Amino acid sequence: xxxNDTNLERDPALARLMQAAxxxxxxxxxxxxxxxxxxxxxxxxxxxxxGCGQAAIPPLRAKRNWYVxxxxxxxxxxxxxxxxxxxxEKGDELSQPPVATRAPPKAPASAPAPAAExxxxxxxxxxxxxxxxxxxxPKLAEEKRAQPAKTADAISQPExxxxxxxxxxxxxxxxxxEAAADNAAALGSSTRRDQxxxxxxxxxxxxxxxAATTAKAASGAVTGGLSGAPAPQDxxxxxxxxxxxxxxxQAQERQRxxxxxxxxxxxxxxxxxxxxxGAPAGAAASQSASPLPREAKLAPAKPTPEPFPAQAPLSRDxxxxxxxxxxxxxxxxxxxxxxxxxxxxxxAPQAKPAPPPAPKPAARPALxxxxxxxxxxxxxxxxxLERLAEFRRDNRSIDADELLAEFRRxxxxxxxxxx
Amino acid sequence: xxxxxxxxDEQLMLAYRDGDAxxxxxxxxxxxxxxxxxxxxxxxxxxxxxxxxxxxxMNLIRAREGYTVQAKFTxxxxxxxxxxxxxxxRKHGQAAMVxxxxxxxxxxxxAEPQAAPRDEPEKHLDIKQQAAQLLQLLDALxxxxxxxxxxxxxxxxxxxxxxxxxxxTRETAKSRLRYAMSKIRQGLTAWQ
Numbered sequence: 001x002x003x004n005d006t007n008l009e010r011d012p013a014l015a016r017l018m019q020a021a022x023x024x025x026x027x028x029x030x031x032x033x034x035x036x037x038x039x040x041x042x043x044x045x046x047x048x049x050x051g052c053g054q055a056a057i058p059p060l061r062a063k064r065n066w067y068v069x070x071x072x073x074x075x076x077x078x079x080x081x082x083x084x085x086x087x088x089e090k091g092d093e094l095s096q097p098p099v100a101t102r103a104p105p106k107a108p109a110s111a112p113a114p115a116a117e118x119x120x121x122x123x124x125x126x127x128x129x130x131x132x133x134x135x136x137x138p139k140l141a142e143e144k145r146a147q148p149a150k151t152a153d154a155i156s157q158p159e160x161x162x163x164x165x166x167x168x169x170x171x172x173x174x175x176x177x178e179a180a181a182d183n184a185a186a187l188g189s190s191t192r193r194d195q196x197x198x199x200x201x202x203x204x205x206x207x208x209x210x211a212a213t214t215a216k217a218a219s220g221a222v223t224g225g226l227s228g229a230p231a232p233q234d235x236x237x238x239x240x241x242x243x244x245x246x247x248x249x250q251a252q253e254r255q256r257x258x259x260x261x262x263x264x265x266x267x268x269x270x271x272x273x274x275x276x277x278g279a280p281a282g283a284a285a286s287q288s289a290s291p292l293p294r295e296a297k298l299a300p301a302k303p304t305p306e307p308f309p310a311q312a313p314l315s316r317d318x319x320x321x322x323x324x325x326x327x328x329x330x331x332x333x334x335x336x337x338x339x340x341x342x343x344x345x346x347x348a349p350q351a352k353p354a355p356p357p358a359p360k361p362a363a364r365p366a367l368x369x370x371x372x373x374x375x376x377x378x379x380x381x382x383x384x385l386e387r388l389a390e391f392r393r394d395n396r397s398i399d400a401d402e403l404l405a406e407f408r409r410x411x412x413x414x415x416x417x418x419x
Numbered sequence: 420x421x422x423x424x425x426x427x428d429e430q431l432m433l434a435y436r437d438g439d440a441x442x443x444x445x446x447x448x449x450x451x452x453x454x455x456x457x458x459x460x461x462x463x464x465x466x467x468x469x470x471x472x473x474x475x476x477m478n479l480i481r482a483r484e485g486y487t488v489q490a491k492f493t494x495x496x497x498x499x500x501x502x503x504x505x506x507x508x509r510k511h512g513q514a515a516m517v518x519x520x521x522x523x524x525x526x527x528x529x530a531e532p533q534a535a536p537r538d539e540p541e542k543h544l545d546i547k548q549q550a551a552q553l554l555q556l557l558d559a560l561x562x563x564x565x566x567x568x569x570x571x572x573x574x575x576x577x578x579x580x581x582x583x584x585x586x587x588t589r590e591t592a593k594s595r596l597r598y599a600m601s602k603i604r605q606g607l608t609a610w611q
Contacts (some may be wrong), residue, residue: 013601014553015572018572019552020549025451033473034447034476034477038440038447042438185448
């Protein structure tokens with residue numbers, strides 16, 4: 001066998017023959033494809049497509065192994081996040097009450113008290129002046145001073161507004177209140193306030209004093225710049241009234257652009273009777289003979305079906321005269337305006353009092369007009385007359401009349417008062 | 420002189436496994452001809468040989484990450500080629516036609532001729548004619564004998580390596596090789 005094993009070794013002659021017969025080589029395209037695949041496998045070079053009809057080397061499966069799990073994971077993450085987002089949004093929608101059935105926002109109970117305080121300060125100032133003129137009214141003044149607290153008590157118990165729209169509602173209330181305050185100041189809204197109070201008194205009797213006080217406080221808050229939103233049932237009439245007031249004020253300002261609004265709502269009312277706090281009890285009869293004859297025509301009740309008729313814009317004189325008549329007539333003015341403010345007052349006793357005003361103490365004093373005799377309280381009569389002459393010179397007849405009336409109240413013995 | 424000649428096939432394959440594409444180029448250049456001719460001799464069809472040849476190298480490329488030096492690289496690559504060839508035979512129903520069980524063949528063992536002097540063939544025939552005669556004799560051999568012969572003369576493999584590559588015992592491989600050598604030598608002598 002050793003011989004055979006030796007013969008099985010590579011024969012050089014046969015090897016030469018085999019080498020001579022070994023001319024075949026793989027095609028160049030095949031070489032390129034294989035080499036390209038080898039390079040692609042190690043990432044050394046981009047893929048090369050085989051030439052001469054050779055199909056490209058199929059991409060290796062190992063390279064694509066990570067595609068599937070990564071895409072599945074991405075799909076799952078996207079799906080879960082989408083579902084969570086939808087669930088969140090749906091939950092928010094369910095947690096918020098629908099807008100149409102949403103209860104009117106109500107401020108907490110603590111809001112009215114601080115909101116009413118700034119309104120008291122100017123009122124007290126006016127009271128002090130009125131006390132100077134009519135010292136026989138301390139009791140009324142005290143009652144009036146206690147009114148804001150009473151009003152705060154009369155306002156309904158707090159209902160926590162939904163958090164989602166509480167801020168928005170508060171902001172809207174403040175804006176509406178400011179606009180209403182401007183309108184009311186322009187039109188002498190103290191008249192309407194009296195009407196509202198009178199209406200409450202007439203319809204529900206003395207037992208409804210607190211409700212009337214509530215309505216009056218709301219009206220007074222609106223007049224004095226407080227944010228007194230009306231009861232929910234009265235929103236539509238109030239909105240119509242505001243529009244009418246706004247149009248009236250625009251017309252009025254077109255007629256008298258230079259007129260200022262001062263002193264009309266500075267005299268608060270007594271709680272239940274509607275008698276002006278600063279007026280003496282017996283002054284009503286004497287005031288009826290005041291130099292404002294037109295107001296005597298307004299004294300009788302004028303039942304009107306509209307909640308608040310879009311009345312023609314009052315001129316400045318008319319507003320002043322009406323205000324003076326309200327002060328003088330007291331209860332009659334309540335009777336006069338009873339029906340016109342019926343919806344607003346009727347809503348009060350229905351256990352849905354007007355929401356308390358949103359606190360905005362910084363803006364309220366600015367809305368309270370100063371009396372024309374401001375700064376003259378301690379001055380001698382000559383200064384008053386100088387100011388009066390100045391008003392006359394500037395054609396500020398209303399202010400001059402107001403100043404003259406106050407002058408006559410303060411200095412009845414002065415010779416100028418007799419003129 | 421090729422500077423890469425000193426580097427063994429196994430080192431080149433390890434380098435390629437570690438990401439050296441140039442090592443594969445060298446390796447491929449060394450073995451592409453013998454492997455291709457092995458395929459060409461076995462399947463006797465250039466197109467099929469191209470396909471099988473590409474598959475063999477692609478299998479090598481795919482298996483690079485798991486390559487470890489357990490044998491000579493030549494044994495490794497011819498083992499891949501042999502397996503691919505068997506798959507090809509099975510796929511095309513040629514397994515029955517190809518007999519690898521020729522060890523029991525009662526072929527008459529020709530007496531082993533004495534080794535001819537080196538210059539004897541050149542004395543009578545030119546080398547090209549003898550090469551063509553050799554190829555004809557190869558085609559006449561059984562598949563297994565031809566495979567063993569080609570592995571030895573194209574791949575330079577020993578009997579053990581042939582046995583390892585073809586998955587047979589050493590004796591089987593030696594027997595196949597002996598038959599192949601005997602027939603070829605007889606044919607060449609008879610042709611002379």
